[in-house]
Amino acid sequence: MPVMPGAEPYHHAGGPIGVLLCHGFTGSPQSMRPWGEYLAQAGMTVALPRLPGHGTTWQEMNRTRWEDWYAELDKTLADLRGRCAEVFIMGLSLGGCMALRLAEVNGDGIKGLVIVNPSVTNDVPLLRLAPLLGLAIPSVPGVIGDIKKEGVTELGYTRTPVKAAATLPRLWALTRSELGKITQPVLVFHSPQDHVVKPASLRILREKLTGGNLNVVELTDSYHVATLDNEAERIFVGSLEFIRTNASVPLQRD
Incomplete structure (x- = not known):
């Protein structure tokens, strides 16, 4: 299946500190590429994979599940x-x-997390009917492109594949059920003006991550896809400072 130009994965071999970047549902590595390149220039080893079914067609994505991603x-x-x-x-x-x-499962194998407008609960009540809807309606309008900055677009699907979306509640529930296992430092960048993910997800994280390891930074001039928005540089710089603060090995530039 041909990949959309710009949706290719990105990898960079750098120093002893590795960073795994995870793009969003129906999006593509394009939304994270500038972030990955910034960290690569700072000497990180960077991996930004393209998740199965993404960056091609929504019809192909309808043949994948969260377990595949x-x-x-x-x-x-x-x-x-x-x-x-x-x-x-x-x-x-x-x-x-x-x-x-990944942090819940791998424990000390993960040094820390930086997440932007994370989704950990169902914000769309109709999604509960997705397993049935998928039998009759293969797709619904998409959610990509929630960006405040003029002239910037997100590369992804304008349609949301219903069968793929129907698998999300299981991932959300599983993740929420074991949030207490996360002891690593977690930095969240949160956009109050997010038209995709509602405030409930951040509220859940604040309720579950009570060990003093959660830090939240508000982005007042960005929408959901903040990694491409007005405050993208703030995220990039903040993530590098987060690494400098929490890594126990020195950063290495190319």
């Missing part, structure tokens, strides 16, 4: 851990949820 991230994480002394995970939207899940 997570498996791709898990495989990439294993490769990073084999090549790097320490690994951080960073994610956008549903990519933030999968980053949290």
Whole structure:
């Protein structure tokens, strides 16, 4: 299946600190590419995979499930851990949820998390009917492109594949049920003006991550896809400072 130009995965071999970047549901690596390139220039080893079914067609994505997307991230994480002394995970939207899940499963194998407008609960009541709707309606209007900055677009699907979306509640529930396992530092960048993910997700994180390891930074001039929005640079710089603060090995520039 041909990949959309610009939706290709991105990898950079750098120093001993690895960063796994996780893009969002129906999006593509394009939404995270500037972030990955920024960290690569700072000397990180960076992996930004394209999740199965993404960056091609929504019809292909309808043949995938959350387990397929997570498996791709898990495989990439294993490769990073084999090549790097320490690994951080960073994610956008549903990519933030999968980053949290990876931290729950891998424990001390993850040094810290930086997540942007993470989604950990169902904000669309109609999604509860998705398993039935998928039998009659293959897709609904998409959710990509929630960006405040003029002239910037997100590369992804204008339609949301219903069968793929129907698998999300299981991932959300599983992730929420084990949030207490996360002891690593977690930095959340949150846009109050988010038209995709409602405030409930951040509220859940604040309720569950009570060990003093959660820090929330508000983005007042960005919408959901903040990694491409007005405050993208703030996210990039903040994530690098987060690594500098929490890594136990020195950063290495190319």
